[in-house]
Amino acid sequence: MPGPTSKREVGRGERLLPGVWRLRLPLPWPGVPHGNAWAVAAGDGIVLFDCGYHDEGSLGHLERALEMVNLKLEHVRLLVCTHAHSDHYGQAATVVDATGCELWMHPDHEHMTRSATDPEEGLRRRLEVARQSGVPAAPLERFAEQRKGANTGIARLVAPDRDLVPGLEVDTDLGRWSVHETPGHAPSHVCLFQPERRLLISGDHLLGRVSLYYDYGYSPDPAGEFLSSLDTVEALDARLCLPGHGRTFTDVQAHIEANRATVAERVQRCLCVVSEHGPITVFDAIPHVYGEPVTALNANWWISETLCYLSHLERQGRVVRIPGDAGPTGPGAERWASA
Ligand SMILES: [Zn+2]
Ligand SMILES: [Zn+2]
Numbered sequence: 001m002p003g004p005t006s007k008r009e010v011g012r013g014e015r016l017l018p019g020v021w022r023l024r025l026p027l028p029w030p031g032v033p034h035g036n037a038w039a040v041a042a043g044d045g046i047v048l049f050d051c052g053y054h055d056e057g058s059l060g061h062l063e064r065a066l067e068m069v070n071l072k073l074e075h076v077r078l079l080v081c082t083h084a085h086s087d088h089y090g091q092a093a094t095v096v097d098a099t100g101c102e103l104w105m106h107p108d109h110e111h112m113t114r115s116a117t118d119p120e121e122g123l124r125r126r127l128e129v130a131r132q133s134g135v136p137a138a139p140l141e142r143f144a145e146q147r148k149g150a151n152t153g154i155a156r157l158v159a160p161d162r163d164l165v166p167g168l169e170v171d172t173d174l175g176r177w178s179v180h181e182t183p184g185h186a187p188s189h190v191c192l193f194q195p196e197r198r199l200l201i202s203g204d205h206l207l208g209r210v211s212l213y214y215d216y217g218y219s220p221d222p223a224g225e226f227l228s229s230l231d232t233v234e235a236l237d238a239r240l241c242l243p244g245h246g247r248t249f250t251d252v253q254a255h256i257e258a259n260r261a262t263v264a265e266r267v268q269r270c271l272c273v274v275s276e277h278g279p280i281t282v283f284d285a286i287p288h289v290y291g292e293p294v295t296a297l298n299a300n301w302w303i304s305e306t307l308c309y310l311s312h313l314e315r316q317g318r319v320v321r322i323p324g325d326a327g328p329t330g331p332g333a334e335r336w337a338s339a
Helices: 058-068 092-099 110-117 119-132 137-147 222-234 252-277 282-290 299-315
Strands: 012-017 020-029 032-042 045-049 076-080 102-105 169-172 175-181 190-194 199-203 240-243 319-322 335-338
Touching: 012 058, 020 058, 032 058, 032 169, 032 240, 045 169, 058 092, 076 092, 092 102, 110 119, 119 137, 119 299, 175 222, 222 252, 222 299, 240 252, 252 282, 252 299, 252 319, 252 335, 282 299, 299 319
Parallel strands: 045 076, 076 102, 199 240
Antiparallel strands: 012 020, 020 032, 032 045, 169 175, 175 190, 190 199, 319 335
C-alpha cells in the first residue's frame, strides 16, 4: 500500500499564460510518467486540448488538475484531440458524456479505432508484426498472455463530431487556432497553431526531448511522413511549443532540427546494419541499431521504429524485403538486405 510519503503521481494543474493552463495527468507507462492536456479560455468556459488516458481513477486526476487552477469539468465547451492515442484521446468519451461537448479529431483514426473496437484483433495484429520481425515464440506467448483483457486506456469509442482538418479553426479568448496535419507519429496527428501569439500545441509530434515513435502498418511511410510534418511545423515559425508530454519550450527550430538529425542518423544506421549483417530480421538488427538488445519494455517501440526506417529505405530502393520461407505454422520471419 502506498504510504503517506509515497510519490504516487496525481493530476496537477498550473497556469502557463493568462487563459492557458497545463493539466499534467499521470500515465501507467514506464519511462512516460505523465502527459499534458491544455485548457484554453473560451467565453464562459474552456477548450480542452487532449484529455488523458482512461484508467481507474483517471477522471479524478483530470478533475484534480482542473481544480488546482480553479476550473471544473463542466467548463469544457469543446474537446480537441491532437491524435487518437490513448494518452491523448482515452478519456474523450468520459468528457463528452459528462459535459455534452463536441469532440473534434482528425478522421484518420483507424490506427486506434481498429484495436479499440476489437482488442483481440489488435493484439493478434501486433503479434503478427512481431513474429514477422523475428521475435521468438516464447517471449511472444508471454506478451500475449499479459495483454489478454488488459486495459486499452480508452473509455469507449466516440467518433469526432467534426473532422479536425486544415480550414477548420478553434476559437478561444487568445484568438483562433489553425489546424495542421502532421502525420508520422500517428496517421491522425495534427498540430494547432495560434498565429498572433505564435503558440503551437504540438501533441507528440514535437516534444521537449527527441522521442520518436511511429504507428506502423497504417500508412505507407510513417518516417517519411514525419519528416514532411517537421517541414509543415517549421513553416509556422512558432515561438512557444505546448507539447503532449513534458515542459513547454521556446527553441522550436532547434527541436525540429534535432528530430531531423536523429531520424537521419537512425535511417543511416539501419542501412549500415543491413549492408553489414543482411539478410537480417528486424529483431536481430535492433541490437546493432540501438546498441541494446530487445526487451519486453522496448520491443513494440523499437520494432515499429526499425520497420518504419526499413520501409522508408525500401521505398527509396536502397533495401529489399525478403519474405520468410513457408513453414508448418505459416511463413517465417522476413529479412532485409541491401538493394
Ligand atoms: Zn501519441
Ligand atoms: Zn503521447
